[in-house]
Amino acid sequence: MWAVHALCTGDGRLVLWAEDSELPARVPGRAPRGPLAHPFAVAGEALRDGLGAERSEVVATHVQLPSYASAPVPSPELVRDPLTAGPTPRGKLRLREWVVPAVSCHPAEVAELLDEGGPGCRFGASARFLRGLTEWAEQLVSRGRVLPALVDADGEPTARWRPVLSSTDSAHFVALRDAMPPAFRCARGDAPAEVLRTAVEALVDGLVRGRVADLEPAHGRTAAAAWLRALTGDPRVDGAAGRLRGLARELDAWRASGGQDKPVRTCFRLHAPEDDDEDWCLEFLLQAADDPSVLVPASEVWRAHGGVLQRWVDEPEELLLADLGAASRIVPALDAALRVPHPSELLLDVDGAHEFLTHAALLDQAGFGVLLPSWWGRPEQLGLKLTATSTGTTGAVTKESGVGLADLVDYRWDLALGTEQLTEAELEELAAAKVPLVRLRGRWVRLDRERLAAGLAFLERSGSGQMTAGDVLLQAGLPAEDEQRPMPVVEVDARGWVGDLLSGQLEQRLEPVEPPAGFTATLRPYQQRGLAWLAFLDRLGLGACLADDMGLGKTVQLLALEVLARERGPRGPTLLVCPMSVVGNWQREAARFAPSLAVHVHHGSDRLTGEALREEVGRYDLVITTYPLAARDADALREVRWDRVVLDEAQNVKNSRSRQAQAVRGLSARQRIALTGTPVENRLAELWSILDFANPGMLGPLSTFRARFAVPIERDGDTEAAGRLRRVTGPFVLRRVKTDPAIIDDLPDKVEMKQLCNLTAEQASLYQAVVDDMLARIDDSEGVERRGLVLATMSKLKQVCNHPAQLLGDGSPLPGRSGKVARLEEILESVLAEGDKALCFTQFAGFAGMLVPHLAARFDTEVLLLHGGTPKRERDELVRRFQEADGPAVFLLSLKAGGTGLTLTAANHVIHLDRWWNPAVEDQATDRAFRIGQRRDVQVRKLTCIGTLEEKVDRLMADKKALARLVVGSGENWLTELSTSQLRELVSLEAEAVGE
Incomplete structure (x- = not known):
């Protein structure tokens, strides 16, 4: 299994590299000074082929990783078979430079590579971070939040597409910066913000170039024509140095005129009037672009001459005046603020406030900060309220009353604000209003006069009558307007059995x-x-x-x-x-x-x-x-x-x-x-x-x-x-x-259930081969030899039921080859989705070791393993971690090592992967979770393969419980005393055992 990681290099490349769980876990001896090849990194060509990165280049990348004296620390996402991984290196940890073979990704294919990956791949935190970063870059490109630029790259003039961040985007940039995993910047020593900016610019440039590659190239010998050609093809710009410098200055000035790439920007905050006041107040502030929580009112800027903002900018007063001038081109009313020496706010009437609110999005897109009243972002919608009354009651429905969706019900439409029905007087007040913002019931409401007129006309036309119950349900499910309704349905108040259906109870x-x-x-x-x-x-x-x-x-x-x-x-x-x-x-x-x-x-x-x-x-x-x-x-x-x-x-x-x-x-x-x-x-x-x-x-x-x-x-x-x-x-x-x-009072303390699984065709073939081999040899054996043959066959059949790879011992991959493993995955998927924890018991420690990396990759989570060879100190640590609320959620245990002496009450699910024919042994294992300290009900699942030895022995035990508890107490020895015909019937494979 591979653990795939991502990073941004110093030259702006986005690369993927991977660790392989099959390679040695450490390098013998003490490593010499200087960077060494990472001991368990996947070869570059193998990684490129495994990810399907056909357009990518294999490169060698230097990375700084936490390391012991002799080897790097495996990443948390790299899961090895605990039984074959060897001892964990110990000693003092420090950062050490290693060389890893990596794949340098084309930005246009990053999203596809990280969405699909390859078989046996588990994405690390840095790869998941790059996937989220790519999605955001795609949003920026789709929204047109990009501008062309001419930059100096290693002494060469280069054309670049660069992101343009609105105030919302800037806040998202800060959140991404704070969430960046250290592994994403392990190839360079820059601050997270600089690494993030480089990565975003690389993604945006590559994504835009992928969209404009087919455009007709510009013609001509001017610097501008060369720059335009470089925006769609080779990014290097050919031309006279002097002309290119002049073009670069013009482009920088053009870009700066949009309010971008400044450490501090102007922010506008609108306050609605209170009580009897009629004026709206538009407050001016300065905001740090890389830390939106830093907001300084303009009044303090003028009083303190920059104050705290001088950390970001030398002359914040000049910046404020320049930004107000630029913003006035979007909202002309802001010209009035520039007529006073030290502008800090602007008073507006209702019309002016509405004009500013409707232009706020344009200000945001231009890079200004905008803080609006909360009700504007989520205004209470003027809509229709439907009141419907059906005859009959819920009780009548359950007694074959014969009602249905074709039944007619009485209805009435009313206009409502949010879910509050408006009175006739309020409707008259709204109809008479001459301004787009109205104070109603103590709060401000944005009024759409055309929608109001259409709503009133709808009430006159279809205010009441009858409709089918099915239509009532349809209205509840269609909040948006259609050809018949001029506005959304904001509430459906139904009574009778239709009301019961829509009640939520x-x-x-x-x-x-x-x-x-x-x-x-x-x-x-x-x-x-x-x-x-x-x-x-x-x-x-x-x-x-x-x-x-x-x-x-x-x-x-x-x-x-x-x-x-x-x-x-x-x-x-x-x-x-x-x-x-x-x-x-x-x-x-x-x-x-x-x-x-x-x-x-x-x-x-x-x-x-x-x-x-x-x-x-x-x-x-x-x-x-x-x-x-x-x-x-x-x-x-x-x-x-x-x-x-x-x-x-x-x-x-x-x-x-x-x-x-x-x-x-x-x-x-x-x-x-x-x-x-x-x-x-x-x-x-x-x-x-x-x-x-x-x-x-x-x-x-x-x-x-x-x-x-x-x-x-x-x-x-x-x-x-x-x-x-x-x-x-x-x-x-x-x-x-x-x-x-x-629900909880209805449940028993412990629920036991059998989970019946089918064999795959491969399992069925192996199962039949083992049975045929035993039956061919058993007639010629007797005594100890016969008993040994039977017990060995039973063990092999159990291994086949678990997974072919367990019987074959060839280290082959697990996915898609075992019905029992498939059922285990389905159960654990539900367990993890509910935030629960599970214990998984098996009598085969080797099978548990095979499952650890498989399940860890399948669910992208840590999986613990305890077996007979686990030292006591490590055993105690495993139990402690599992019992913690935020500890790992899946714990694999060998039945003998983990079946007694442990308290694992953090789990409320117990899964027996293979059957032990002594019920007492299974019960003891179950009691690791079902014991004093357990505050939840425990669900116990026993995975059993249909039509095989497992189901037949289980059925025999169920049919003869009293006898089984006597004779099965010694394990499987009772099986060895069965006659050949009884054995043949017991181990024979039934047709229904095989799945798809």
Whole structure:
């Protein structure tokens, strides 16, 4: 595995280099003076090929790194197999210069390289920093925040595209400077601000050149023509030195006229009038460009003649006057401030204040600081309030009242400011206002007279009447105006069952539903409420996203809904799409808790298609298939009219453009349900994808969703947009977490569950080979030899079930080869998304060592390992770190070394990667987390491969618990006494064991 790092060199190049976990961890002996080759750096050509950096150049770069006497300290992102890494170097740490082979990246390809990386790559903090820096540079270029320049680079006149930072951009620059990892500047001794400025300029110049490369080059022999040609081609400018110096001075003066590249800039702060005062006050201040928190009022500048600002600029008074003159070209009203000797503020009337507010963005783009009243940035919007009243109650709905989205409800439209409905008197006052800013209910409001007139006309035309319940839901989900409505809907006040749906408290309002007679599980109170919510949306034909926390029983709630629906009347089949790793879980859970359901698995090379498929599925209640097959058989599955389509682990369709996401969207169904414990993993676009499956079109096109919700929330932290999104999605998303007060009392102290996994084709082939070898040799052996053969075979079969690489011992890569590892990744993904911690036990220390670098790279987090060879001092340190609130979240332990004597109550998840046939041993390991000091409920998962030795022994133990506790107490020895026919039956591989 590689740990990839980024840095900015002294000559402005952006380079990537990497450490390889497979190379030696140290250099023997004491290193001589002078820079040495980094001992475990990836070769430059290998790195270029691994990253796919075809346009990049391999270079040797000198870096300063924390080092011991004999070797550099491995970066935190470099994870080695702890069992083969050798001892950790010790001694005094100091900075030492090393030479690393690196890839000098073309700025236009940096984003692509850092977005995709390569197999087995883990990005370090510096590489992630460069990725964020590249995204910001792309924003600057897209917004046109660049200017051409002529600079001196190593004695040669050079054309450059340089960033132009607004006040907001300057603040972002400061935040990036403070967040810069030391590794990003380990090749040069400059201050962080200078390194950042160099990196941003390199990115901006490369990105702009990528966009203008196809422009027709300028013709002529003048200095300006040579400079223009250099802006789109070779950056070196040919021409007479004198003429180029003159052009450079003119360009510098032009750039400076825009208020850029100055350590101090003028800032304007607008104060709204208070009480009975009618004047607005525009205050002038000077602000440090690299530290926006330094704000000095102009009155103090004149009184102290610069004062604290002299640290940045010698003559701040002259700068203030020059900036006011430049700003007056944007806001002419500022001319009045220049008529007094020492301008510090300007009084404005309402019209003048509105003119300044509307030009504030232009001032910001010109590089001035602008501080506006908070209500201007997020004004309370003049919009429409919809009041709708439906007949019937929630209780009636749960008793087959027959209401639905086609029912007519009474409605009335009103104008509202924010969520406050305006009175007739206030509307008359607004209509009579002659100015764009109005004080209403004690606060200032920006009035759009055209919108107000259109709103009043809309009320006269469509003020009240009747509409369908579905239209009410549509209005709640469409806050922007359309052809029928002249302004946004700022509030929907619905009453009756529609009000319950939109209340945000639907789960609490619904009467809990008792599980049907054909359902054998006992539902907990919160699960009964979840069933009631699902049944409610089922009757209305609305899609649902059940997003309960992992371990709260989404499976049993869905199965209870299926049984309930079937007992209420004939229904078509339900199609359930899930990862291959949980197909077996669904089969067995359905057989256990919903035996009345007829279940069919659409999988395998002999699966049906076309007319045969339509006839076959009609005989079943629940049809289970996988995401890859849903995409592969999309045409055949679309021909079936499904009553319901359910997506389990619905985060599999978080990428709306993926083939499987498009396939499941194309399925025809009366209702759609998404089950996921992580509805949002990285971006809000993932939530859109899941909900667009459940209720197509509810959130509009993805582009509209991004503009309306994703960008304001993710980039700006817009709480109003977040609240609006909750209002729109709330009726259709039910999420309960384990820490909810209403949930925690419902949960038992410890929840144990089996996680059934499939084998890959490679695992199945190896498994069968081991079985065939044992059966061929066992008839010719007896006594100790036979028992040894059986035990060795059992161990090999367990290793195959874990991962082929464990049995083969060839150091081959792990991804995509083991159903059990895939299921472990899915579980840990949910655990980490919830901020929880997990213990992972295995009886094979070697397997744990293989998993450490794999999981660390997969989740970009530190993974701890404790095994029998761990010294006591290191063992204690591992436990201490894991128990800390901000310590590592994943702890791998060998069953023998970590199964007793430890207190690890920071974990509330325990995962047994492979089965120990003595239940007491597993219970002892589980008790590392489930013991005194544990304040949360513990979820225990035992990973078991379907149709293999693991499942069959587990089934045998479950069927004969009393006997098993007696005979299994000595470990696996009881297996050696089975007859050959019993062994053959026990180890034989069943067809359902193999996944995709």
